[in-house]
Amino acid sequence: MPPVDARVDADTLEAELEWLAHVIELRLHHYFHDKAPGSPPLPGTLAPPPSLRPGAGPYAAALQRHGFDAAERLLMILALAPQLRPQLLDVLATQNATTQRPYTEFGAHVGPGGAMLPTVETGCFLLAGDDLARRFEALQRLSPQQRLARDGLLHTETPASPEAGGLLQSLLAPSPAFLAEALPGPALPAPPDRTALATRVQTGLRWEDLVLPATTLGQLEDIHLWLAHGQRLLHDWGFGRRTGRGHVSLFHGPSGTGKTLSACLIGERCGREVHRVDLSLVVSKYIGETEKNLSRLFDAAERGGWILFFDEADALFGKRTSVSDAHDRYANQEVSYLLQRIEAFDGVVILASNLRHNIDDAFLRRFQSVVQFPLPRPPERLRLWREGIPDAVRPDPALDLTRLAQQHELSGGTIVNVLRYACLRSLARGDGLLRAEDVDEGVRRELLKEGRAL
Incomplete structure (x- = not known):
């Protein structure tokens, strides 16, 4: 890839x-000076955006590649403004003399450090003012079915503040994927994706490192077979009419x-990314937000x-109790919607x-499938003990791994914790020896964590 001409991209x-800035100026001028009773609304067409020249840099190329129209370009540069020129949005903090607070219709949210952050309301105001029909059109731009979200x-995210409302108060934020595409290089580091509902999980281990019963391994193999041949089964053999x-x-x-490790290794074996879903981010207290989050999650996964x-x-699929209030009914609606999305998902979902x-x-x-671990x-x-000891350390001759395997019923994750503790002790001493007493102390600590006695 040729180097990016920073000057050309900065010009774009x-x-x-x-x-x-011109669109904001026009909208505010109309709002404060031309909004007399009976006056016509601001013309429906935006001020024309700048022309995009071929070779004008990655940002212009991204706009052209996605085929953005003027409204979409405005929403995208509005979302980028806090990172590129935060002072440009300060005018949206103008105080309403009657209420002694910022104008609700401007929609800007005060972020960390006092910077103004644009919301869906801000975008609607700039695109439509208070013209209700055009506001509906502006909102449609941000629906899951339209290009920007689809x-x-x-992204849209609900501010983490007690007064935060619903969709209109959701912050506008460019996705990390768009930033990487449109603003490559170190000039503008991508912010943490606060809208991410799932995190990619990976491992440095291999399929051969799994230590599981043959029955469990066989059931994992069934998932691998589905990933390899499921689409042919559904479409070529017509099974899609009978199943999800x-x-x-x-x-x-x-x-x-080994539940998480197995999921990671299934993905790596089949060349698929595995993403762990954070249910605390998916489930929202706001009506409709959970469904919106799930829709965004499954769209990204597909x-x-x-x-x-x-x-x-x-947390979501536990034993149900009788419906006693509106909260219970809404919780059941969330689970039902999640089940619908899971059954319609053209891929693999693993619940742990x-x-x-x-x-x-x-x-x-x-x-x-229901797979027991x-x-x-x-x-x-015994295999976990033996394979978990690093090559860089020498086991103490007094270390009896067979005794440890027979005597202590520990999980693979617990054995790793014990060896980690004992190896750190060895590093602190500098003798490169994995001592039996350190391993025993590590076992004791792990059992105490689990409320068991040595």
């Missing part, structure tokens, strides 16, 4: 920012038994071909829970 962004280019579009699996078992991993799934009986039986019937047996524990 400068022109876009000047255009945004293609993961522009994807594969839903429940992984259940104690912590540290575009990227992700495997979705829902950890602690019993420590206890199988925490999951409602009505939900279990909708899953294609038991605590390892003594032979498996």
Whole structure:
């Protein structure tokens, strides 16, 4: 890829920012000076945006590649303004003399450090003013079915403040993917994606490193077969008329038994990214926000071909109680919507829970597989002990791994924690020796964490 001409790209962004400033100036002038009773609304067409020249840099190329119209270009540069020229939005903090607070219709949100952050309301105000029909058109631009949200280019997120409202008060933020495409290089580092509902999980281990019973490995192989041949089964063999579009699996078992690791390795084996879903970010107290979050999550997963991993799934799929109030009814609606999206998802969804009986039986019937991850047996524990010791350390001759495997019923994750503790002690001494007493102390500490005695 040829190097980016920073000057050329800066010229493109400068022109876009000047255009945004002009649109804001026109809208505010109309709002404060021409808004007399019976006066016509500001003309429906925006001030024409700057022309985009071929070779004008990555930002111009991204706008042309996505085919943005003027309204979409305005929303995108508005979302970028806090990072490129934050003072440009300060005018939106103008105080209403009657209410002694910023104008509600301007929609700007005060962010950290006092910077003004644009919201959906800000975008609607600039595009439509108080013309209700045009506001509906502006809102449609941000619907999940339209380009900006559908293609993961522009995100909306609810501010983390007690007074935050619904969609109109949601902040506008360019996605990290769009920033990487349109503003490459170190000039503008991508901010943390506060709208991310799932995080990619990876591992440096290999499939051969899995230490699981043969039954569990066989069930994991079934998921691999689905990823390899599921689409042919659905479409070429016509099974799509009889079943859902994807594969839903429940992984259940104690912590540290390999549920997350297995999901990661399935993805790496099949060339798929695995993304762990943060249910605390998906579930919102605002009516309709949970459904919007789930829609955005599954749309992104379908575009990227992700495997979705829902950890602690019993938070949503636990035993249901009788519906006693509106909150219970809304919670059931959320679960129903999630089930609909899972069943319509053209991929693999893995739900993880420590206890199988925490999951409602009505939900279990909708899953294609239920995979148990038991605590390892003594032979498996011995293998975990042996393979977990780094090559850089020498085991103490007094270290009896067979005794440890027979005596202590520990998960693979717990064994890793014990070895980590003992190896750190060795590094602190500088002798490169994995001492038996350090391993025993590590076991004792782990058992105490679990409320068990040595």
